[in-house]
Amino acid sequence: MSSFDDEMRYVSRTLQPFGTTIFAQMSAAAAEAKAVNLSQGFPDFDGPQGLRDAAAEAIRRGPNQYAPSIGVPSLRLAIADKMKRFYGVDVDADKEVTVCAGASESLAAAFLGLLNPGDEVILFEPCYDLYPPIISRAGAKAVYVPLQRPGFALDTELLARAVGPRTRAIVVNNPLNPCGKVFSEEELDAIAAVCVRHDIVAVGDEVYEHIVFDGRVHKSLLQVDGLADRCIVVSSTAKTFSMTGWKVGYAVARPPLTKAVRMSHQFLTYCTPGAFQEAMAEAMGSPRSYYDDLAAMYVAKRNFLCKALEELGLEVLWPQGTYYLTVDIGALGFEDDLDFCMQLTQRGGVAAIPESFFWKGRRAGRDLVRFCFCKTDETLDAAVARLESFDWAPKR
Ligand code: PMP
Numbered sequence: 001m002s003s004f005d006d007e008m009r010y011v012s013r014t015l016q017p018f019g020t021t022i023f024a025q026m027s028a029a030a031a032e033a034k035a036v037n038l039s040q041g042f043p044d045f046d047g048p049q050g051l052r053d054a055a056a057e058a059i060r061r062g063p064n065q066y067a068p069s070i071g072v073p074s075l076r077l078a079i080a081d082k083m084k085r086f087y088g089v090d091v092d093a094d095k096e097v098t099v100c101a102g103a104s105e106s107l108a109a110a111f112l113g114l115l116n117p118g119d120e121v122i123l124f125e126p127c128y129d130l131y132p133p134i135i136s137r138a139g140a141k142a143v144y145v146p147l148q149r150p151g152f153a154l155d156t157e158l159l160a161r162a163v164g165p166r167t168r169a170i171v172v173n174n175p176l177n178p179c180g181k182v183f184s185e186e187e188l189d190a191i192a193a194v195c196v197r198h199d200i201v202a203v204g205d206e207v208y209e210h211i212v213f214d215g216r217v218h219k220s221l222l223q224v225d226g227l228a229d230r231c232i233v234v235s236s237t238a239k240t241f242s243m244t245g246w247k248v249g250y251a252v253a254r255p256p257l258t259k260a261v262r263m264s265h266q267f268l269t270y271c272t273p274g275a276f277q278e279a280m281a282e283a284m285g286s287p288r289s290y291y292d293d294l295a296a297m298y299v300a301k302r303n304f305l306c307k308a309l310e311e312l313g314l315e316v317l318w319p320q321g322t323y324y325l326t327v328d329i330g331a332l333g334f335e336d337d338l339d340f341c342m343q344l345t346q347r348g349g350v351a352a353i354p355e356s357f358f359w360k361g362r363r364a365g366r367d368l369v370r371f372c373f374c375k376t377d378e379t380l381d382a383a384v385a386r387l388e389s390f391d392w393a394p395k396r
C-alpha cells in the first residue's frame with residue numbers, strides 16, 4: 001500500500017482528491033522555516049480590546065450553554081441593522097439571519113442545505129478552496145467558469161455556456177480571494193440576469209465586504225436587481241473585526257432559502273458559542289468610522305507592500321479589495337508557483353500562497369503568487385527586508 005493509500009484509507013472517496021488545504025501546508029512550511037508568514041490569511045494582531053473584554057465578561061457572567069441554533073437575538077439584530085445601514089436592505093433578524101461557525105460553516109450549510117445529488121454549481125476560477133469539496137460532498141458537481149486575465153473579467157459567453165438544466169447555484173465571491181477583484185455592477189447584473197432566466201440561486205461569499213479600496217463601495221448580492229429573493233449572502237466577522245479564531249459568521253437570505261441553511265446548520269454545529277456572538281453584536285454596531293478606519297489601514301498596508309514588491313522589480317497585480325495582493329512570477333524562471341513559494345519560504349524566509357491551488361487541478365495560475373498584508377507594519381517591514389536580500393535566481 002502506498003503511503004497515500006494508507007493515509008487516506010478511512011477518508012471518503014469524495015474528499016480524497018482534495019488533500020490538505022494549501023493554507024495549512026504553507027503555514028506549516030513557514031513555521032518550519034521560521035519564515036515571515038504572508039501565506040494563510042489571518043492578521044498577526046487581534047481585534048479591538050473592548051471586543052475581547054466583552055467576550056471575556058460574557059464568559060464570566062454566563063450562561064455558557066448552547067446558544068439558540070439560529071444565533072443570539074442581539075447579534076441577529078445587529079446583522080440586520082448593519083445590512084440596512086450599509087446596503088439599504090431590509091432584513092428580518094428572526095426569519096432571515098442565521099449565525100454559523102464562520103463563513104466556512106455558513107457556506108457548507110448553504111451548499112448542504114440547497115443541493116441535491118446531480119445538481120450543478122457554477123464557480124468562477126480562481127475560487128476559494130472550500131467550495132469544491134463541500135459541493136462534491138453534497139453529491140453535486142462544480143462547473144468552472146474561468147475569469148479572464150488581465151483583470152479577471154467575467155466572460156458572459158462562458159457563463160452562458162456553463163448553465164445547464166441541472167444548474168442550481170452560482171457562487172460569487174466578492175471581493176475575490178485570492179486575486180482581490182471586485183466585481184463590476186455590469187458583471188453582477190449579468191450574473192443576476194442568468195439567475196433569473198434559469199431559476200438559479202446566487203450564493204454570495206462577501207467576507208471581505210469592508211475591505212475595498214480606491215473609493216469603491218461594496219455591493220451586496222442582496223442589492224442587485226433580481227437577486228434579493230434568490231440569493232444567500234454569507235459573511236463573517238473574522239476579517240472585519242480581526243478575530244479569525246472566533247469563527248462567527250452568518251448567512252442572510254429570504255425565509256425559504258434561510259430554511260435550507262438552517263436545516264443543515266442544525267445538524268452541523270447546531271450553534272456557535274454565545275459569548276463570542278454577544279461580543280460581536282456590540283462590535284457590529286460600531287460607528288461608520290470603525291469600518292472606514294479598517295479600510296484605510298488596509299489601503300496603507302496594500303500600498304506599502306505593492307510598492308515595495310514593485311521596487312524589487314516584481315510585477316504586482318494591485319488588488320481592488322481583500323487583504324491579498326498577487327505577484328506575477330511568470331518571468332522569474334521558477335518551475336511553477338509552488339516551487340517559487342517553497343524556495344521563497346525555505347531560502348528567503350517569507351511564505352506566500354501558490355495561486356494555482358484556486359483552479360481545478362491547478363490547471364492555471366501557476367505564474368501567480370498571493371501575499372497577504374493583514375500584518376503589523378513591523379512584520380511587513382521584516383518581510384520586505386528579507387525579500388530585498390533574496391537571491392531571485394531559481395535553484396534546481
Ligand atoms: N470565504 C473566503 C473567500 C475566505 O477567504 C474565508 C477565510 N478567510 C472564508 C470564506 C472563511 O471564513 P471564516 O474564517 O469566517 O470561516
Ligand code: GLN
Pocket residue numbers: 021023024039040041042177
Ligand atoms: N481564508 C484564509 C486564506 O485565504 C484561510 C482560512 C483557512 O485556512 N481556512 O488565507
